Amino acid sequence: xxxxxxxxxxxxxxxxxxxxxxxxxxxxxxxxxxxxxxxxxxxxxxxxxxxxxxxxxxxxxxxxxxxxxxxxxxxxxxxxxxxxxxxxxxxxxxxxxxxxxxxxxxxxxxxxxxxxxxxxxxxxxxxxxxxxxxxxxxxxxxxxxxxxxxxxxxxxxxxxxxxxxxxxxxxxxxxxxxxxxxxxxxxxxxxxxxxxxxxxxxxxxxxxxxxxxxxxxxxxxxxxxxxxxxxxxxxxxxxxxxxxxxxxxxxxxxxxxxxxx
Amino acid sequence: xxxxxxxxxxxxxxxxxxxxxxxxxxxxxxxxxxxxxxxxxxxxxxxxxxxxxxxxxxxxxxxxxxxxxxxxxxxxxxxxxxxxxxxxxxxxxxxxxxxxxxxxxxxxxxxxxxxxxxxxxxxxxxxxxxxxxxxxxxxxxxxxxxxxxxxxxxxxxxxxxxxxxxxxxxxxxxxxxxxxxxxxxxxxxxxxxxxxxxxxxxxxxxxxxxxxxxxxxxxxxxxxxxxxxxxxxxxxxxxxxxxxxxxxxxxxxxxxxxxxxxxxxxxxxxxxxxxxxxxxxxxxxxxxxxxxxxxxxxxxxxxxxxxxxxxxxxxxxxxxxxxxxxxxxxxxxxxxxxxxxxxxxxxxxxxxxx
Numbered sequence: 001x002x003x004x005x006x007x008x009x010x011x012x013x014x015x016x017x018x019x020x021x022x023x024x025x026x027x028x029x030x031x032x033x034x035x036x037x038x039x040x041x042x043x044x045x046x047x048x049x050x051x052x053x054x055x056x057x058x059x060x061x062x063x064x065x066x067x068x069x070x071x072x073x074x075x076x077x078x079x080x081x082x083x084x085x086x087x088x089x090x091x092x093x094x095x096x097x098x099x100x101x102x103x104x105x106x107x108x109x110x111x112x113x114x115x116x117x118x119x120x121x122x123x124x125x126x127x128x129x130x131x132x133x134x135x136x137x138x139x140x141x142x143x144x145x146x147x148x149x150x151x152x153x154x155x156x157x158x159x160x161x162x163x164x165x166x167x168x169x170x171x172x173x174x175x176x177x178x179x180x181x182x183x184x185x186x187x188x189x190x191x192x193x194x195x196x197x198x199x200x201x202x203x204x205x206x207x208x209x210x211x212x213x214x215x216x217x218x219x220x221x222x223x224x225x226x227x228x229x230x231x232x233x234x235x236x237x238x239x240x241x242x243x244x245x246x247x248x249x250x251x252x253x254x255x256x257x258x259x260x261x
Numbered sequence: 262x263x264x265x266x267x268x269x270x271x272x273x274x275x276x277x278x279x280x281x282x283x284x285x286x287x288x289x290x291x292x293x294x295x296x297x298x299x300x301x302x303x304x305x306x307x308x309x310x311x312x313x314x315x316x317x318x319x320x321x322x323x324x325x326x327x328x329x330x331x332x333x334x335x336x337x338x339x340x341x342x343x344x345x346x347x348x349x350x351x352x353x354x355x356x357x358x359x360x361x362x363x364x365x366x367x368x369x370x371x372x373x374x375x376x377x378x379x380x381x382x383x384x385x386x387x388x389x390x391x392x393x394x395x396x397x398x399x400x401x402x403x404x405x406x407x408x409x410x411x412x413x414x415x416x417x418x419x420x421x422x423x424x425x426x427x428x429x430x431x432x433x434x435x436x437x438x439x440x441x442x443x444x445x446x447x448x449x450x451x452x453x454x455x456x457x458x459x460x461x462x463x464x465x466x467x468x469x470x471x472x473x474x475x476x477x478x479x480x481x482x483x484x485x486x487x488x489x490x491x492x493x494x495x496x497x498x499x500x501x502x503x504x505x506x507x508x509x510x511x512x513x514x515x516x517x518x519x520x521x522x523x524x525x526x527x528x529x530x531x532x533x534x535x536x537x538x539x540x541x542x543x544x545x546x547x548x549x550x551x552x553x554x555x556x557x558x559x560x561x562x563x564x565x566x567x568x569x570x571x572x573x574x575x576x577x578x579x580x581x582x583x584x585x586x587x588x589x590x591x592x593x594x595x596x597x598x599x600x601x602x603x604x605x606x607x608x609x610x611x612x613x614x615x
Contacts, residue, residue, distance in 0.1 A: 047506065049504075050507075051504050051507070071510045071511065071512050072510035073510075074510065075508060075509050075510030076510075078508070079508065080504075080505075080508040082502070082504065082505065083506065085359070086502060087356065087501055087502070087503060088359065088360060088500075089358075089360065089550070089555035090550060090551075090555060091500070091554060091555055091556075092554070095554065097502070099498055099501060099509065100509070101511060102509045103497050103509055103510035254570060
């Protein structure tokens with residue numbers, strides 16, 4: 001099973017925000033969307049998350065059109081971290097993460113276990129009783145990350161078909177310090193190793209190269225290059241899409257690549 | 262980070278409602294002693310005169326009439342209207358994801374008063390506000406006016422990024438102005454009797470309370486307290502944002518429609534029986550949130566209880582402070598509510614740089 005977008009086009013009052021973009025996100029793999037500002041990365045994510053409907057083309061979650069899912073069932077398999085979240089009400093951080101358990105009927109004890117584990121995984125146990133509105137930007141983003149993780153923490157055992165879980169992250173590392181950027185990459189790879197399919201938007205090409213199995217490079221609403229980080233992050237591609245002259249080196253220790261300007 | 266358990270707080274509020282009501286019944290231009298109160302209560306509860314003879318009492322005393330005809334309906338009505346307005350304020354703030362939404366500030370009460378005015382003037386002479394049926398019909402008109410106002414405010418001020426406070430308040434001003442103009446037209450057309458009844462709404466007073474009013478407000482309050490708690494989980498998710506709520510499996514369109522309908526009925530009924538009583542819906546949920554947080558599971562019942570208590574107290578002050586004359590209750594709640602609103606405005610939108 002997978003999360004698949006087939007030839008998505010989105011025409012917004014005469015301008016094409018997306019042009020025939022196709023994406024396949026597979027369970028256990030990390031797919032990263034990169035591209036300059038305004039290339040349509042977030043728009044693509046919002047289509048995958050069923051926030052906006054494409055003008056043409058379709059999105060399929062686990063083989064079924066994403067619009068035909070029961071909202072509660074869909075929420076058990078698809079979790080979305082938005083770029084910005086505004087919450088003006090004085091929930092504690094723990095209560096915010098607890099909201100993730102809304103679609104589940106797993107019982108309070110189980111829910112508290114999961115919430116605590118999720119908070120621990122983003123290094124935010126000490127924030128549990130603090131008021132969300134009083135946290136810093138990075139702390140808020142970590143709580144939101146814990147929330148989307150808690151939503152799909154375990155496979156739904158009651159479901160007869162063994163559906164896969166997917167995670168959509170819009171710039172998950174943008175407001176994090178160095179340590180928490182590293183932590184986020186670890187969380188992403190640990191989610192992938194549990195069989196969760198992940199699709200994310202990231203601006204830092206080096207981080208993207210480090211954590212991704214598949215890179216989708218977008219420009220002006222089109223997906224121009226798709227493939228492994230090594231295939232996509234070439235000097236020519238980056239020059240063509242970003243208009244920046246870079247050096248691409250291979251790191252002999254872990255066979256990853258390093259992009260420098 | 263909060264000292265008081267939400268469940269305990271809610272229960273305490275509900276249990277203190279009865280003593281507050283009894284106290285409010287006793288005070289007024291004529292003070293009624295607790296013994297007299299108990300005697301009257303017993304004689305009301307006893308079905309026939311035979312029983313009251315056994316207690317050695319004449320058929321109906323002066324105090325008993327004051328209690329059954331004036332004070333009981335008035336205090337019960339204050340409780341019901343306060344509960345309705347506070348509940349509606351709480352869920353509206355949840356729906357708009359904004360702590361400044363209030364039925365009177367964003368024009369819902371004005372919309373409802375225009376709806377009520379329309380029914381009074383065009384509803385025909387057989388629709389007297391003094392009959393249960395007539396009052397229900399006026400409440401219906403007020404609900405429609407209120408619903409149109411909520412819909413308009415929501416459409417104009419809320420996008421996927423949340424609610425814009427300036428737009429929300431501006432739309433509220435515009436709707437209030439429009440409702441004022443409509444009410445002006447209605448009063449222009451209206452005859453003397455209609456005018457007298459319409460002026461009642463614009464002042465916001467519980468002075469006309471009778472058991473018909475209690476019946477209408479009771480129906481609305483029952484509807485709110487039965488239907489709203491089932492929306493509390495959805496409203497909690499809503500506070501994160503509309504698309505976040507959708508990702509959590511909430512059918513956001515359905516929730517929005519329900520909340521708009523229910524609050525319109527709640528505000529409409531309140532306006533129909535008591536006129537424009539402002540700021541209860543703003544102040545009460547805030548006070549509750551400060552103590553137990555924004556979880557709607559406890560916020561809704563706690564707001565209902567505190568709203569009831571607050572309006573009983575405000576109304577008691579309104580009818581005793583200048584006795585034997587009376588201050589309209591709506592004026593008193595506005596006088597107390599406006600400074601609170603200013604405080605909220607400065608606290609939320611100036612001190613914290615954004």
